[in-house]
Amino acid sequence: xxxxxxxxxxxxxxxxxxxxxxxxxxxxxxxxxxxxxxxxxxxxxxxxxxxxxxxxxxxxxxxxxxxxxxxxxxxxxxxxxxxxxxxxxxxxxxxxxxxxxxxxxxxxxxxxxxxxxxxxxxxxxxxxxxxxxxxxxxxxxxxxxxxxxxxxxxxxxxxxxxxxxxxxxxxxxxxxxxxxxxxxxxxxxxxxxxxxxxxxxxxxxxxxxxxxxxxxxxxxxx
Amino acid sequence: xxxxxxxxxxxxxxxxxxxxxxxxxxxxxxxxxxxxxxxxxxxxxxxxxxxxxxxxxxxxxxxxxxxxxxxxxxxxxxxxxxxxxxxxxxxxxxxxxxxxxxxxxxxxxxxxxxxxxxxxxxxxxxxxxxxxxxxxxxxxxxxxxxxxxxxxxxxxxxxxxxxxxxxxxxxxxxxxxxxxxxxxxxxxxxxxxxxxxxxxxxxxxxxxxxx
Numbered sequence: 001x002x003x004x005x006x007x008x009x010x011x012x013x014x015x016x017x018x019x020x021x022x023x024x025x026x027x028x029x030x031x032x033x034x035x036x037x038x039x040x041x042x043x044x045x046x047x048x049x050x051x052x053x054x055x056x057x058x059x060x061x062x063x064x065x066x067x068x069x070x071x072x073x074x075x076x077x078x079x080x081x082x083x084x085x086x087x088x089x090x091x092x093x094x095x096x097x098x099x100x101x102x103x104x105x106x107x108x109x110x111x112x113x114x115x116x117x118x119x120x121x122x123x124x125x126x127x128x129x130x131x132x133x134x135x136x137x138x139x140x141x142x143x144x145x146x147x148x149x150x151x152x153x154x155x156x157x158x159x160x161x162x163x164x165x166x167x168x169x170x171x172x173x174x175x176x177x178x179x180x181x182x183x184x185x186x187x188x189x190x191x192x193x194x195x196x197x198x199x200x201x202x203x204x205x206x207x208x209x210x211x212x213x214x215x216x217x218x219x220x221x222x
Numbered sequence: 223x224x225x226x227x228x229x230x231x232x233x234x235x236x237x238x239x240x241x242x243x244x245x246x247x248x249x250x251x252x253x254x255x256x257x258x259x260x261x262x263x264x265x266x267x268x269x270x271x272x273x274x275x276x277x278x279x280x281x282x283x284x285x286x287x288x289x290x291x292x293x294x295x296x297x298x299x300x301x302x303x304x305x306x307x308x309x310x311x312x313x314x315x316x317x318x319x320x321x322x323x324x325x326x327x328x329x330x331x332x333x334x335x336x337x338x339x340x341x342x343x344x345x346x347x348x349x350x351x352x353x354x355x356x357x358x359x360x361x362x363x364x365x366x367x368x369x370x371x372x373x374x375x376x377x378x379x380x381x382x383x384x385x386x387x388x389x390x391x392x393x394x395x396x397x398x399x400x401x402x403x404x405x406x407x408x409x410x411x412x413x414x415x416x417x418x419x420x421x422x423x424x425x426x427x428x429x430x431x432x433x
């Protein structure tokens with residue numbers, strides 16, 4: 001089962017490597033959204049510091065959402081998804097592989113890029129560290145929950161908007177505690193509790209999200 | 223009690239968009255037998271094949287594999303079948319060789335590089351193995367998808383939806399030879415086709431869906 005999951009990860013990474021533009025789009029979107037706010041609100045350093053954690057987190061969340069549409073839709077369109085459902089290994093292994101590959105091509109680069117945007121908002125070093133830690137724990141949750149939404153909206157008309165309406169409310173707790181961790185670090189308060197809660201969300205979604213995604217995929221192809 | 227591998231349809235019914243396509247469909251497919259599903263467009267041929275491989279659920283009835291409900295068997299059933307759908311499941315960004323390798327890996331097969339090349343050459347893709355599939359024609363993509371069959375002789379059940387569509391006469395001959403070899407080795411094949419081709423097999427079953 002593990003080798004099946006690794007096989008799917010290799011396949012999806014290879015596909016992402018052949019279409020590097022798709023990965024770049026998400027990152028450029030992230031940078032542009034996070035850079036628009038100072039243009040609209042003025043570049044007062046104290047104000048930027050106060051809104052930095054929230055803005056970077058919301059931008060990361062929207063960028064992750066942007067990439068979800070492709071997660072299953074491309075495989076659905078060319079018939080690969082049928083083959084994935086008829087594989088010799090459990091569907092959960094496939095879904096796990098696809099989710100990990102999605103995180104490696106969106107969540108991970110977003111996490112690595114975030115400190116640069118944090119500097120743009122004049123965040124001090126402890127807050128930058130909290131930003132990276134919270135994104136590292138939070139972006140896998142975005143991929144896991146997003147996969148459920150992507151599977152549920154597969155083949156639906158206006159799937160992109162439906163996906164956003166479905167998934168964004170579910171992202172709220174991750175956003176609250178992710179941005180909260182950075183905000184707490186910014187004013188020198190301990191933020192371990194925020195990170196622990198993000199970790200709990202991660203464990204919870206690792207257990208339940210793949211199961212829901214499998215069920216949704218089977219329904220989508222019936 | 224041990225039962226030999228066989229595929230049975232137990233009073234299958236299929237409903238699509240509120241219309242009953244077929245009902246009370248029964249057949250038993252023994253090793254070495256070909257099942258040819260025919261009927262006009264929209265009669266439910268693809269729906270029947272999707273039900274047989276477990277992608278879709280029948281409105282009524284069951285699909286039995288060696289006497290057990292195929293739906294409940296899950297991977298124990300799907301690991302024994304090769305399904306070629308209406309869509310070829312070819313990734314445009316991958317080469318035929320990569321497509322073939324990943325497709326076989328899904329079936330739990332890991333053939334050598336030489337075997338992959340041989341299978342692609344058999345389907346007339348020699349010299350095209352490492353070209354991204356988006357530069358291939360429809361027929362060549364279909365050939366790349368069918369190359370899987372050359373290495374899937376050990377899977378007892380093949381379910382092929384219009385395998386001969388978009389193929390030239392050489393490729394049709396190759397596919398017919400692959401199916402015949404599979405049947406001779408004790409495999410089972412379910413297929414739909416609008417082409418008039420003769421399979422040199424002793425046991426052929428016909429299901430005609432009236433529509």
